[in-house]
Amino acid sequence: MLPKLDEIRLGVNIDHVATLRNARGGVHPCPVDAARLAIEAGADGITAHLREDRRHINDEDMARLQALCLELGKPLNFELAATEEMLEIALVTKPHAVCIVPENRTERTTEGGLDAAGLHNQITPIARALADNGSRVSLFIEAVPRQIEASYKCAAQVVEFHTGAYAHALDMGEQGQADGLLEAMRLGAKHADDLGLEVHFGHGLTFDNVTPIAEIPEAKELNIGHFIIGEAVSMGLQPAIAEMRRLIERARGVEG
Ligand code: PXP
Numbered sequence: 001m002l003p004k005l006d007e008i009r010l011g012v013n014i015d016h017v018a019t020l021r022n023a024r025g026g027v028h029p030c031p032v033d034a035a036r037l038a039i040e041a042g043a044d045g046i047t048a049h050l051r052e053d054r055r056h057i058n059d060e061d062m063a064r065l066q067a068l069c070l071e072l073g074k075p076l077n078f079e080l081a082a083t084e085e086m087l088e089i090a091l092v093t094k095p096h097a098v099c100i101v102p103e104n105r106t107e108r109t110t111e112g113g114l115d116a117a118g119l120h121n122q123i124t125p126i127a128r129a130l131a132d133n134g135s136r137v138s139l140f141i142e143a144v145p146r147q148i149e150a151s152y153k154c155a156a157q158v159v160e161f162h163t164g165a166y167a168h169a170l171d172m173g174e175q176g177q178a179d180g181l182l183e184a185m186r187l188g189a190k191h192a193d194d195l196g197l198e199v200h201f202g203h204g205l206t207f208d209n210v211t212p213i214a215e216i217p218e219a220k221e222l223n224i225g226h227f228i229i230g231e232a233v234s235m236g237l238q239p240a241i242a243e244m245r246r247l248i249e250r251a252r253g254v255e256g
Contacts, residue, residue: 008214008252009044010245011077013202013225014065018048018056031057032064034229034237039074041238042245045096047202047223049079050089053105059089066093077223079140082119082126091133098130099138099160099200099223109226110203113142113162117150127155138200143181143188152195159192160200160223161185163213167204182212189218207231207247214251222248 017031035046048057048065057065062078069076075096080086081103090098100123102114116123116139127137138158141147142165151159166185169178189199201213202223214222224244231240 008219008248009221010042010241010248011045011047011075011200011202011221011223012038012043012228012241013047013049013223014038014229015049015056015225016229018058018061022056031061032068035065035068036072037237038241039072041241043074043241045069045075045077045221047077047079047099047225049101049110050086052081052083052085052103062089062093066095069096077138078135082114082123087126087129090130090135094133095135097136097138097158099140099158100126100156101140109164110140110162111164113147114140116141116147116154116156120150120154123154131155131157136198138198140202143185145188145191148188148192148195148197151192152197156197158198158200160202160221161188162203163201163205163209164203166213167206167209170209185213186216189216193218207243210244210247211251214248 014031014034017029017034021029046065046069050057050062066076077097077099078090078095079099079101080090082100100114101110130137136158137156138160139151139156140160140162141151143161148159166178166181192199198220199218200221201219205222205224206227228240228244
């Protein structure tokens with residue numbers, strides 16, 4: 001059993017600051033300024049997804065986010081699809097971490113986990129090239145044994161479990177379904193940890209659903225974006241991050 005009080009990091013995903021900027025095609029609001037505010041408010045790192053269609057973060061944002069993270073001594077987690085184009089950009093950017101995600105042009109957001117088992121031959125050389133270039137490589141998967149074992153075989157150092165279905169079940173009032181998915185993530189976290197994989201979680205996390213995820217002892221990082229940026233409209237970005245941190249720390253038994 002891992003110690004319950006161990007460190008857990010909050011990565012703030014700032015993609016949707018860029019979504020808002022792009023709605024008008026100008027320069028405001030600026031995701032790099034938002035990332036600086038997020039770190040000042042207690043984010044342990046910044047996460048951003050450079051999509052093939054550049055619907056939110058663009059290439060210049062990613063380069064500037066990496067410069068900011070280097071300046072502030074915080075990790076950048078660069079989310080990307082397993083393509084040659086993205087590999088080239090990540091090799092030049094040299095982020096602390098890369099999270100390989102599935103990508104589909106017609107989806108609104110990353111809908112399911114990566115098929116690490118089916119895509120072994122595509123993912124493994126990309127994961128190795130990124131790791132050789134100094135980035136920690138994570139695969140965004142569903143918490144099922146087949147995908148956890150496949151991630152290990154793809155040379156990933158980290159797995160991020162997709163919490164979207166759990167979050168959606170709770171939103172729909174399907175408590176039994178949410179409980180089952182939570183139990184699968186608990187077991188999956190143990191399984192991944194036994195294989196030597198670091199365990200992260202992300203997607204759809206909110207003030208209301210984060211606690212059971214943060215209580216999973218193997219959880220080392222939570223990546224949260226849409227909800228925090230949404231709350232920034234009402235309570236402000238920094239209070240939203242501070243409140244998320246407080247909930248996560250309380251779940252780990254850290255009094256604040
Ligand atoms: N982790 C990964 C791998 C993601 O793709 C996303 C969404 O871009 C997130 C975390 C954050 O999800 P959300 O914006 O729903 O908090």
